[in-house]
Amino acid sequence: MKKILVIQNKRIGDVLISSVIANNIKKVFPESEVTYFVYEYTAGVLENNPFIDRVISVKEKELKKLTKLFQTISKIKKEKYDIIFDPYSKFQSRMICLLSGAEYRIGFKRIKKKLRLPFYSHPINYIPRHTMFCGKAIENRLNLVHSVFPIPSPAYEPLIYLTDEEKKYQFPNNENLPVIMLGVLGSTPQKSMPYPYVAEMIDYIAENYKAKILFNYAPNQKEEALKIYGLCKNKAQIDLDIYEDSIRGFIKLMNKCDMLIANEGGSVHIAKALHKPTFTVYSPYIEKEDWSSFEDHIQHESIHLLEEKPNLYTAFTREERKKIEENPSVMYNELTPALIFKKLKPFLAHHLKNAIK
Numbered sequence: 001m002k003k004i005l006v007i008q009n010k011r012i013g014d015v016l017i018s019s020v021i022a023n024n025i026k027k028v029f030p031e032s033e034v035t036y037f038v039y040e041y042t043a044g045v046l047e048n049n050p051f052i053d054r055v056i057s058v059k060e061k062e063l064k065k066l067t068k069l070f071q072t073i074s075k076i077k078k079e080k081y082d083i084i085f086d087p088y089s090k091f092q093s094r095m096i097c098l099l100s101g102a103e104y105r106i107g108f109k110r111i112k113k114k115l116r117l118p119f120y121s122h123p124i125n126y127i128p129r130h131t132m133f134c135g136k137a138i139e140n141r142l143n144l145v146h147s148v149f150p151i152p153s154p155a156y157e158p159l160i161y162l163t164d165e166e167k168k169y170q171f172p173n174n175e176n177l178p179v180i181m182l183g184v185l186g187s188t189p190q191k192s193m194p195y196p197y198v199a200e201m202i203d204y205i206a207e208n209y210k211a212k213i214l215f216n217y218a219p220n221q222k223e224e225a226l227k228i229y230g231l232c233k234n235k236a237q238i239d240l241d242i243y244e245d246s247i248r249g250f251i252k253l254m255n256k257c258d259m260l261i262a263n264e265g266g267s268v269h270i271a272k273a274l275h276k277p278t279f280t281v282y283s284p285y286i287e288k289e290d291w292s293s294f295e296d297h298i299q300h301e302s303i304h305l306l307e308e309k310p311n312l313y314t315a316f317t318r319e320e321r322k323k324i325e326e327n328p329s330v331m332y333n334e335l336t337p338a339l340i341f342k343k344l345k346p347f348l349a350h351h352l353k354n355a356i357k
Contacts, residue, residue: 002032005081005102007093008042009063011187012247012266013291015042016273017137018087019158021145022051025083028149037076037096039063044247045270048161063092073099086120087141094119106148108140122148132156135293157294160251160273169252171242178211178355181254181271183262184228185217191263191283193332195224199231200337201261201344206234209348210355213238214257216267219245259351261344264291264302272300279303279347281340284331301347305335 004025008018015038022034033053036046040057047055062068073096084100086093086107097105098119109123124147130136134156142154173179182202186192202213215238217225229240244250251270254260260271261279264286271278272294280302282288288304295302306313312334349356 002029002083003079003081004029004032004034004083004085005037005076005079005100006034006085007037007088007096009037009039009058009060009088009090009093010042012042012045013269014087014137015039016045016158016160016266016269017293018141019046019049019052020138020155021085021087021141022049023155024142024145024151025085025149026051027151027153027155028145035079035081042247042266044251045160045266045273047248048163049159050161069095072096077101085144087144104148106144108144124148130289133294133296135295136290138293158269158273160270162251162255166248166252167255169256171253171256172239173212175210175212178209178259178352179214179257180205180209180211181214181216181257181260181262181267183216183260183265183267184225185221186263186283187218187265190285191265192224193263193281193335194329195228195231197335197337197340198228199233201340202228202238203233204337204341204344205348206232206237208357209352210357211237211258211352214242214253215240216243216250216254216260216262269293277347277351279344281335284335298350301343303335303340303343305331308339309334 006018006021008015025034026032034051035054035056036052037056039060043055043057046052063072069092076096077100081100081102083104084097084102086097089108097107098117104122105120106122106124107120109125124144127136127140127143130139132139138156145151184198205211205213215225229238232238244253254271254276255274257276259277260267262268264280264282268278268280278300282302282304284305292302294300
């Protein structure tokens with residue numbers, strides 16, 4: 001029996017997307033044991049996945065300590081994994097691969113730099129451009145597997161698996177209204193829309209549709225979420241009491257919602273994995289091609305400043321665009337509600353046609 005480890009020490013969306021490695025490698029090695037190594041706060045998206053046999057979770061800050069890292073490497077070496085996939089491909093995961101003793105160590109090559117040590121037995125190039133509907137992030141992870149172990153009939157879609165008990169989750173909705181989840185903040189300030197713009201979107205929804213509006217944000221972002229709430233003119237349809245502060249809690253709640261409108265991030269990938277319609281607003285510094293998935297302009301729609309005002313980007317190379325992350329607000333201000341509404345209004349009209357006021 002093959003022992004397989006997938007290292008994905010990054011954010012929620014990255015971990016969920018990387019779950020496609022599990023069901024695809026199981027097509028190649030049906031009797032294998034697949035383990036995922038992830039940060040503790042992301043493990044919830046992998047729960048109950050029938051293709052994942054075990055999840056090892058660690059605290060992010062702890063693993064960044066060299067003593068903890070080498071303790072972890074020692075434990076992993078004792079497990080005697082046959083195959084390690086490293087879609088993270090950063091210092092910590094490379095060191096784990098290098099010292100693991102695994103015969104197959106499969107990870108991404110560094111862009112524009114050579115690997116100084118033989119971290120991987122099979123270093124794989126990132127694909128230059130996506131060719132599949134699933135998007136570049138998922139395609140890269142499938143390629144990580146397929147380049148070494150050809151996959152019969154690849155599965156492209158990350159999925160979330162709820163227990164029967166989780167499917168019974170309910171919250172107060174006496175009027176039986178459509179429920180819209182608003183991801184009012186991104187995972188970082190750099191990924192978050194200007195607060196007045198978010199409030200204007202919420203006001204438009206409340207003015208035009210009979211719907212229940214919920215807010216999603218990280219527990220440590222409550223104060224900022226309340227600032228957005230304070231800017232809203234139409235608060236009657238917003239229910240701040242319905243909130244879940246854990247990943248599994250959010251998954252249960254999102255499963256009962258009708259759609260998600262949010263800044264790009266983990267919540268979008270969760271909603272897609274639950275087959276909920278999504279409208280995504282990308283931060284100006286994010287490469288949309290890297291993270292968009294299954295966008296058909298009906299079930300899943302999005303907007304990026306680059307598509308609306310390409311002239312603003314003509315002076316930037318890809319590397320220079322990343323520097324916008326340091327101060328994205330100037331560019332974000334250019335992505336006005338008027339631009340967003342050009343795409344958001346048709347999306348809402350299609351999915352909420354029975355809830356128009």
